Amino acid sequence: MSEHARARPRRGPRVRAVLAGGVVLTIGVGATLASWTDSESARTTVTAGRFGIEGSADGTTFTQSSASTPTTVTLTTAATSMVPGQTVYGGFSVRTVAGSVAGEVTLPSPAVTATGTTAVPLDAVYSSEVRTIPSGAACDAGTFAAGTTVIPPGPLGQAQDSAARPLAADRQSPVHYCIAITLLSSADNAAQGAGASVVWTFSARSVVPGT
Template structure:
C-alpha cells in the first residue's frame, strides 16, 4: 500500500510540474504577442489643392480701353470717313484690338462673321482684315500688315488663320479692317445699308 501511495504522490507531482510548465509557456507566448502589437510606427502624408485656370479675352476699339463685349453687346467699330456715305471706289478702315484679360491663361484667336444684316448693301461690299504692329489703322499700316481675311472677300468670309495671345494681357492682336465699295458698283446700291457683326473667338491653350 505504501508503494501505491508513493506512486500516486509522484504522479501528482509530475502533473503539477507539467501544468506549471504549460502555464509558464503560456505566459511567455503572451508576452511575445504583446511585444508584437506594441511595435512603433510612423507615416508621411502629402496633399495639394487643384484650381482650374481662367481664360478671358477683352477688346478695344481704340487700342487702349479694353473691356468685355459679349454676344448681344458688340463693340461699336469706328470706321474712317466716309463709312456712312460710301461711294463707289471708297475704302474705310477701323481698328479692333484683342488681348487676354489679367488674370487669364494664354490662347488663340479666330475671326468669324457673326451676322450680316441691313437693307442689302453687304452684297456689294468687299473687305479684308490684317493684323498690324501698332494701333494706327489706315491704308499704309494695312498694306504692311499680315493677312487674316484676304482682300476683296465677301462680307460673310471668316478669317483664314489664328492669332496667338499671351497670358495676362501679355500681347495684343491689333486687327485692321478695310471695307470697300467697289468702283464698278451700280446705282442700285444707293441708299442701302449694311450692319456687320464680327466675332473674335478665343480658345485657351
C-alpha cells in the first residue's frame, strides 16, 4: 500500500508539461503569417498652357491691344464725309499668339460713342454688318459680298456675334473679319455732321483639345 501511494503524485508535472507545450505551439503558428512585400511607383509631370490673342488691321502685322488703346481699322474709303446710302469697309484679323493653345473667339456688341455735331440718335443714321472672308483677301465690297455672315445688318452698336469662331494654336489660321458700316439712305437732313467712334472688342477663350 505504501508503494502505490508514493507513485500517484508524479502525474501532476506531466500534465503541466503538455499544457506548456500547447502554448508554445500556438505562438509558432502565428509567426508563420508574415509575407514578402514589394512596390512600384509611377511619375508624370503636368504644366498649364498659355492662351492669348492678337489682332491686325491689315492681316499681316499682328499686335496685342486693349479697349483703351485699340488698333485702328483702315477703311476702304475715307469715312469723314459719308453721304446717305454709302458703305465703307474695314478689315480686322484675329489669331492666337506664339505658343498659345487653341481657342475660340466671339464678337460682342461694339462700344459706340457719338462724336459729331448733332444729337440725332446714331441708330437712325448708321447700320453695320460683319462677315468673315478668306485669308489674304482684302476687305472690300467684292470680298464682303462673297463672305460668310457673322453679324447681319442692324443698328450700329446693337448687333453681336453669338457663335464662336475657332482659333488654331500658335498663330495658325487667323480669323479674318470684314466690317461694313453704312450711312442709311433714310437718314434725315438733321443727321448731317453726325459722327461715331466704334470700338469692337473681340472676346476669346481657350478650349479643351478634341472638343
